[in-house]
Amino acid sequence: MGEVWAVRNQLTNRDFAVKFLLPEFWNNGEAFERFLREAETTGKLRHPGIVDVFDVAQTDDGRPYIVMxxxxxxxxxxxxxxxxTLAPLRVAEYFSQLSGALQLAHRAGxxxxxxxxxxxxxxxGDAAGEITPKILDFGVSKIMGPSVVEELTGHGAVLGSPSYMSPEQACGADAVDERTDVWSLGVLMYRCLSGTMPFHAKNYNALMVAVMTETHRPLVELVPSVDSELVALVGRCLIKDRNDRIGSAGELSARLGAITRRLATEASDWSRTPKRRVTDRVPLAPPDDRRRLPFGRRDQADDGSPFQPFFGRSSVQAAILASVLVLGVFLGRWNSTGESETPTDMAAELPGSLSAADETLKIFSPSDLPLAEPEPPARVADNEPNLGRAVARGTLRR
Incomplete structure (x- = not known):
């Protein structure tokens, strides 16, 4: 439904991401409302675990965009x-932070x-090895309130990513609350620990039936060596009756925080004991692809690079941020199914004029872009994310 550009405000020398709604969705009322909903909802939430939204506006030709x-x-x-999979300590740490971010959102309704x-x-993060998990895309969020329940779909409609839907979402229930997000966090933790999803089916309808009626394989059978308290907590997130599920993101965050502290202490105590440890290392792909930019969905053409871009491979430049000259690189586009697309025209012009001033911009082709030499690969610990670096930039001039 949209495309994302990486841009630089040359007055402040700060980098931003700018998200556009694709032209084919301009006249789609539901898509337009979801786009604006994302900006409105996310812009009100301030938490390290939620992507920051700074502004929402429209181009001269009426195309909406969000500055993030x-x-x-x-x-x-x-x-x-x-x-x-990820190490249990990392799962507990990351999801304690994510559930804390959701606690803030839930308190805001x-x-x-x-x-x-x-x-x-x-x-x-700024520090070496620092990672902050962040929640993206509140475009299909639901605003709860005592007098108003805003929906972007009709009565009984199913909305969300099928594999992560709660049973109440799968059956199209209108009364969806914060425990739906708790379920989705449970599915994510299950996948992070086991490397597989709790429910499998051949098609969408069969998957919805499985989510509503079938019992998932116990996590302890898949990963018997994983911390038992963490495994039990994931199981409590995946109880079909939401009245028996973990009741809130705040409760989940507190429990995961306690597990994180205990596992960190145990790991520290273990590391002080002299012993020889044999582990399987995560292989690093050669860092020879210089076209990476650090905001994005993984491209369909996966070449095994240790870091994958968020919305595709293309590197293009654009003018953005009303009346300000910027440095930009095009990052790709996604469609309504959430899959990335690789643009065919890598030097396509930025859609719409964002400035009231009459400016002439020069857009460079990817072959004109200055390329920095890739850095040598850093050592990556067991099952750790590889965070990559941006190594290509393009310039726009008057």
Missing amino acids: ELLAGEELGSCLDRVG VVHRDLSSANVFLAR
Whole structure:
């Protein structure tokens, strides 16, 4: 439904991500409302675990766009595709932070309803090795209130990523609350620990039936060596009757925080004991692809690079941020199914004029872009995200 550009405000020298709605959806009322809903909802939520939204506006030709923080790192789904599973300590740590972010959203009356591996981003921090998991895309969120329940779909409609839907979502229940997000977090943790999904089916309808009626395989059977308290907590998130499920994101965050502290202490105590440890290392792909930019969905043409872009490979430049000259690189587009697309015209012009001033912009082709030499690969710990770096930039001039 949209495309994302990485841009630089040359007055402040700050980088941003700008998300556009594709022209074919301009006249789609539901898509337009979801796009604006994302900006409105996310812009009101301030938490390290939620992507920042700074502004929402329209181009001169009426095309809406959202200005967001530019994230460097890796999408959770891309990370899991590459490494398979994450260490239990990392799962507890990341999801304690994510559930804390959702606790803030729930207190503001917002249920995400579409949590998935595509909507969780492992963002690189300023310190070496620092990772902050962030929640993306509140476009299908539900606003709860005593007098108003806003829906973007009809009565009984099913909305969300099928594999991560709660039973109440799968049956099209109108009364969806914060426990739906707790279920989705449970599915994500199940996948992070086991490398597989709790429910499998050949088609959408069969999957919905499985989510509503079937019992998932106990996590302890798949990963018997994983911390038993963490396994039990994931199981409590995946109880079909939401009245018996973990009751809130706040409760989940507190329990995961306690597990994180205990596992960290145990790991520290273990590391002080002299012993020889044999582990399987996560292989690093050669860092020879210089076309990476750090905001994005993994491209369909996976070449095994240790870092994958968020919305595709293309590197193009654009003018953005009203009346401000910027530095930009095009990151790709996604369609309504959440799959990335690779643009055929890598030097396509930025759609719509964002400035009231009459400016002439020069758009460079990818072959004109200055390329930095790739850095040598850093050592990556067992089942750790590989956060990559941006190494290509393009310039726009008057």
